Amino acid sequence: MKNLLGALIGFMLIGSVHANEVAVVDFRAALLQSAIGKKEAIEPKKQVAEMDARLKSEQEKLKKMANDLKRDELTLAPEDLKKRRIELAQRQNQVRNMAAGMQRQAKQLEQNLIKTLTPKGEVALKEIIKERKLDLVLNRELIIYAKADADITKELIDRMNKGK
Template sequence: MKFFVFALFSILAINTASATEVAVVDMRAALLQSNAGQEASKAPRSQIQAMEARLNQEKKSVNELIDAYKRDELTLSQELSTQRKKDISTAQSKVRNMEAQMQRKAQSLEQAVIKSLLPKGEAALKSLIEEKKLDLVLNRQVTIFAAQSVDITAQLVEVLNKGE
């Protein structure tokens, strides 16, 4: 078993040693920062802004309920106090659900934009790889460390923008 692990590391080390031109890229960021990404994100952004406005209105309503309860707390009967606490709890739960739903919707909309732009992004990345004669391109999110000089995300955005 130890021999197998040693052999695997040796093969990886040999392959890595022969890769001389390495780069990292944040494909998601490049796609969203490109002109096409900015244009494709307009409609989803307006949907998210509308959801945020509704969420903020609900949060304001919850805060008003809490303020009214605090103001009237000492004069309320036990059962009315219990009912108001229940109403506040229900409203807070509704806000949390709205917030979670908004986050899921935002992620879904972003993924749809990225999915629609991915073929164009992959083609642009391929041309950049050929132009720079890169041997290895790593995803920025899975890289522990990479010097800024090997990050080609900005260059990919430029290639995407030129290709429009």
């Protein structure tokens, strides 16, 4: 729905400014796929991988805890069974919260990376706009259809890689 609304706004903008030269770009993808983007993403990817490994370890511990409870439930006293079920539920909540926190942290790492790379991407994009004499550049995510030659994402990646 958001993309459809954005596309409609984009088409209205196109009609209102009578643009002669229009291009689309996936700015985020260009930043992340450029050589500098890949280089700068190494450390955040490493951090995300470490978080993922830690989460998987905690999930395995939780699974073992659940299996142990299932195995022992017929031999446990009712108060012990209740106590272990409560512990299991608390541990499940902790792991769920851990996963949500890690997801937020990973998203923040990506946002910081994008923020760091944006100035370089903007410089390269402005050069392309000036050279091509573009009247309008739209985000590719908001566009329903565009000719292949209207997409300047690869050109932006190449420009960033050259460091012009």
